[in-house]
Amino acid sequence: QKEVEQNSGPLSVPEGAIASLNCTYSDRGSQSFFWYRQYSGKSPELIMSIYSNGDKEDGRFTAQLNKASQYVSLLIRDSQPSDSATYLCAVGGAGGFKTIFGAGTRLFVKA
C-alpha cells in the first residue's frame, strides 16, 4: 500500500514567522511531488511542484525534496493570516500520472 504521511496539525505560527510543513512517502519509485493548498469548502490549489532533490523556491514558498530519506517539505516564509488553510502533500509514482494525497496539515497563522 503506497502511503503519504503528514502531521495533521494544527500547526499554529505567528504572523511573519516561517511555517514548516513535512511529508513522508513510502514508494521509493515516486518521481513527482506536489504541494496543494485547500481552503475550507474549496478545491485544492496547486502551489508547488518538485521533481529533483534539493530546494525549489517560488516567492514565499520553498519546497525541499530528499529522495533518499523519502521526505518532502514546504516552507512558507513571512506567513500571513491568508495562508491559514490545509496543505496537502501529493506524490506521483513511477510513470507519474497517478497521484496519492496525504491527509493534509492544517495551518493557522495568528495575526
Next chain:
Amino acid sequence: NAGVMQNPRHLVRRRGQEARLRCSPMKGHSHVYWYRQLPEEGLKFMVYLQKENIIDESGMPKERFSAEFPKEGPSILRIQQVVRGDSAAYFCASSPGLSGAYEQYFGPGTRLTVT
C-alpha cells in the same frame, strides 16, 4: 483560458436515485482524475482516465460507481442507487498527459448530498 469545470456544483439526491457528475478538463489536457473527499478528511483517488480509456480505477468502489471519458464531451462519474454514505465532495482534476508534466489542476467540485 478556462480552468477545469464541474457541474453541477451542488447535487441533492434521495437514496436509491442516480447521480451524474460532469467534468470538463482544461483546454489541452487529456487526462482526467476523480477524487472523493469526506468532511475533514483527505482526498481519496477514485479513477484516472484518458479519452475513451480507463487507465486506473483501483480507487473506485466495485459496485454502483462507474466513470467514462468519451471522445466528445465531458468526463462523467456516475453513482447508481446512491446511499447516505455517498454524501461527499467529488473533485475532478486534469493534467496535460505529457511525460514530465504531471501537475493536476482541480475543478471546484460537486457537493453531493444524499437524503
